[in-house]
Amino acid sequence: MRQSRLFTKTQKEAPKDEISKNAQLLIKAGFINKEMAGVYSYLPLGLRVLRKIEQIIREEMNAIDGQEILLTALQQKGHWQASGRWSDDTMDIWFKTKLKNNVELGLAPTHEEPLTNLMKKHIHSYKDLPKYVYQFQTKFRNEVRSKSGLMRGREFLMKDLYSFSRTTSELDEYYEKSKDAYMKVYKRLGLGEITVVTFASGGSFSKFSHEFQTISEAGEDTIYVDEDKNIAINKEVYNDEVFKLLDIDPKKLVEKKAIEVGNIFKLGTKYSEALNLTFVDKDGSTKPVIMGSYGIGVSRLMGTIAEIFNDEKGLVWPENIAPFKVHLVGLNLDDEDVKVQAEKAYQSLTNDGVEVLFDDRVDVTPGKKFAEADLIGIPHRIIISKRTNSKVEYKDRIDEESQLLDIKNVIDKMHG
């Protein structure tokens, strides 16, 4: 993509009403726009990142037999009443609205109820199970206080997968599989080393659950990490019952701040019983389907990554989710020879399937180009100018020094 045509611009100063680092950087670099408190739009660069995170999650969900669907954001009251979650006393984060004829609707904060209802049409026999279904959907949650940029929004993108099993052991097996899949996602996003499986409460879903917590001072959660066992306990369930259950010595636990980047629940038959999702087993008996739900906040992950991967100059995207792989910076483009060389480099990179942002702007000074490139944070940088002659300068976002190479070598590097 040519930067001269990119409609977003960077700005030097962040809006003063954004304190969180992730929102400041993402807004300054033109990745997102704040519509209102806790509600953000995604602009070209930001959407590319969001889609890449989504794609990594999609691949890992497909790898554990997930089938992608897309449910609706508008929800009918009845299904939620059946599970007891329509009441504001049970779920205080509802956004509710009405049809013209005064019928009440909800804007989905999560999707257990509608999906359970949907599956009634497709699951009848033990032969229909197990099934694993997921989606990327916008969730609406009327948080009393949204904060921390993308970390806690009122409207946000989430991947939610739901499992439908015959027995608790079948659920348990899948639950463990999903843990591995989740950790693979975090590894691919560059968060593997600092993300830990955390024992937590199950909220309105179940007694206990597992969270995936990324260690960060910007986190809202407090967790206690057993570094030998590589497991943590959320502060909300820091008690003797849990120590005993997990066979953990509380003296060994280290307190950390962390960001919840995933949460999985064993729902059991809570929703299948409430909404009457049953199957006929081999022996002819009718049983409720055993369910689980598995969530990852996609937009929150983007915020988390921005929060963690940055330096004083700007964002530093991990390669897997950077909006582009290469930032090709052309200087002295009013010089015809340089211009031709830069255009050729852009073409060969593009033809070779390398995602490249080409700073082809003629009337922008080098200093500004470099400063903006640092802010945007694309991992690899190629500079072509009248100084580079027939070669190109290559450096990574975090490198101080660059090296003079042939464009061919750089392209090979991009594939290596």
Add this chain to the structure above:
RNA sequence: CGGGGUGUGGCGCAGUUGGCUAGCGCGCAUCGUUUGGGACGAUGAGGUCACAGGUUCGAGUCCUGUCACCCCGACCA
């Protein structure tokens, strides 16, 4: 929801013992000079001073109400 704070061109800010035509930096436009780390000069465009009411000869400035936003806390599927 409790406490604290803030709303003035796109962004950051000044101006608030009531007074003249509302300023500054960044950004934007035109011209010239520049050109390897957010260049310089000149000229210029851009404002219902959050909104509504009120007090006053006169309101960005005072009063009342409303809205929005931020921070701390509580809450958080």
